[in-house]
Amino acid sequence: MRFAHNSMLKFMAWRFHHQRADYYEYLSCLLTGAQGRVTLKEIFERDADRYGLRTARGCLSAHWAQRYPLTGGDVSETWQAHFPPSECVVLRAAQRSGNRPLINSLxxxxxxxxxxxxxxxxxxxxxxxxxxxxxxxxxxxxxxxxxxxxxxxxxxxxxxxxxxxxxxxxxxxxxxxxxxxxxxxxxxxxxxxxxxxxxxxxxxxxxxxxxxxxxxxxxxxxxxxxxxxxxxxxxxxxxxxxxxxxxxxxxxxxxxxxxxxxxxxxxxxxxxxxxxxxxxxxxxxxxxxxxxxxxxxxxxxxxxxxxxxxxxxxxxxxxxxxxxxxxxxxxxxxxxxxxxxxxxxxxxxxxxxxxxxxxxxxxxxxx
Known part of the structure; x- marks a missing residue:
């Protein structure tokens, strides 16, 4: 069962691959305007409810909403299995420097x-x-x-x-x-x-x-x-x-x-x-x-x-x-x-x- 779930997540990540640019820009604009009033976990949960588990964004967001607290709020660790490693390295280094560098890196x-x-x-x-x-x-x-x-x-x-x-x-x-x-x-x-x-x-x-x-x-x-x-x-x-x-x-x-x-x-x-x-x-x-x-x-x-x-x-x-x-x-x-x-x-x-x-x-x- 776990193998099937992981395989489905990999398939959804493959489908979501070409949507990364729009998603990064969406997160950057939202986090900039929210000024700390909205967390990434809330964004993940909202996307999971909006898009549903049948879509790539909804399925991945539901998984990220569960994984994000387990990683201690590390967004690069949350996305590690679904986004390119080179991009996760950038996000990890930026998040360690603060919220503003993370938004800029997105x-x-x-x-x-x-x-x-x-x-x-x-x-x-x-x-x-x-x-x-x-x-x-x-x-x-x-x-x-x-x-x-x-x-x-x-x-x-x-x-x-x-x-x-x-x-x-x-x-x-x-x-x-x-x-x-x-x-x-x-x-x-x-x-x-x-x-x-x-x-x-x-x-x-x-x-x-x-x-x-x-x-x-x-x-x-x-x-x-x-x-x-x-x-x-x-x-x-x-x-x-x-x-x-x-x-x-x-x-x-x-x-x-x-x-x-x-x-x-x-x-x-x-x-x-x-x-x-x-x-x-x-x-x-x-x-x-x-x-x-x-x-x-x-x-x-x-x-x-x-x-x-x-x-x-x-x-x-x-x-x-x-x-x-x-x-x-x-x-x-x-x-x-x-x-x-x-x-x-x-x-x-x-x-x-x-x-x-x-x-x-x-x-x-x-x-």
Whole structure:
């Protein structure tokens, strides 16, 4: 029974995933206006009564209303099993700093979720045509030993094998390889996809530095940078200024962070312990070089928290343009490669047909 209940909650959390931005903004606006007159537990109970257990928001709210007192009023612990761990880390660090930082972090998370969702839609809109083109190319290649090559062999069945030219032999041999090893393609694609997903949050080292400049890993790094800057702003505005508070904020972010993010945080802490102060302590490769220079310049005229706000806003403006440009380049590159591949297959078949036709004429003239 408990397993079924947990499974239902996970399903409802999956349904609620794309509503997080609106929910964060709703909570931020409500808590700001209520000024302490309404608690999160009361909000959860009210949503459970309004939406009912058949909806994702109502079902999750009913569970949160029961769990919230058990966690001692820790909202990140209440949402831990249903919201992304990276967002729960932000909320945990913000709530420890007070009610106002929590409200600010909810507003920032709403904005970040909308930005990430727009980037995700942009990526799907750009990648989907390229993915379809790749599937068409793979389908045409797999169709060779199933349809085109058997049909050619049937049409020219009266021609002895010794009359086959080099082009025809190469095509038929390639079709045999495809027929024997086609199953390796989906296996390779699945393993490759798993490695890519695993590497995003786990791979560290010099090779990861190279990958961080490419499309998918760069996008992941930019998103994590934006979240990192958001929580630093919340904590520094609550606790004050200076390298001691910066170290405390970075230390708080280590809880629940991924292996990749923890590697950056540990290097930041090492730089602070070595005496590096200000924006230079964040120079671990998480921020682009130009963005780090911008942060350095802003800290000369403003506080570190205000400089982080301006840097995050600048990053958000750059992300959409950068992602749009890189996705367009990747899409056209893949489409061009697939078009060349399909054209090559068509010309190869045409050359084989012409080769076999000439060989058949030679055979008939000799007999």
């Amino acid at each position: 507003r920032d998370l709403a904005h970040a979720c909308r930005l990430i969702e727009s980037i995700r839609r942009m990526m799907w809109a750009g990648v989907l045509p390229a993915l379809i083109a790749v599937l068409v190319l793979l389908g045409m290649t797999i169709a060779m030993p199933l349809f085109t090559v058997p049909r050619l062999q049937q049409v020219f069945s009266s021609l002895p094998l010794e009359y086959y030219g080099a082009t025809a032999r190469a095509l038929f041999r390639f079709a045999e390889y495809v027929e024997q090893f086609w199953w390796l393609v989906p296996v390779f694609l699945c393993v490759f996809a798993w490695l890519v997903v695993w590497s995003l949050s786990n791979l560290v080292g010099s090779f990861r530095v190279i990958l961080d400049a490419s499309l998918l890993w760069r996008l992941y790094r930019l998103v994590q940078t934006m979240r990192f800057l958001a929580v630093l702003v919340v904590l520094l505005e609550a606790d004050g200024k200076g390298s001691v508070q910066l170290r405390t904020a970075i230390e708080a972010l280590r809880a629940g962070s991924t292996r990749w993010m923890e590697d950056h945080l540990c290097r930041m802490l090492a730089r602070i312990d070595a005496g590096v102060v200000g924006a230079r302590s964040l120079d671990t490769g998480l921020l682009d070089r130009e963005l780090l220079w911008y942060l350095e310049d802003m800290t000369m005229a403003r506080s570190l928290a205000q400089a982080l706000i301006l840097t995050r806003q600048r990053l958000e403006q750059q992300m959409l343009g950068t992602v749009r440009l890189q996705i367009a380049g990747l899409r056209w590159l893949v489409l061009l490669a697939c078009a060349i591949g399909l054209l090559a297959l068509g010309l190869w078949h045409y050359a084989v047909i012409d080769d076999l036709r000439r060989a058949l004429m030679v055979y008939y003239s000799a007999h």
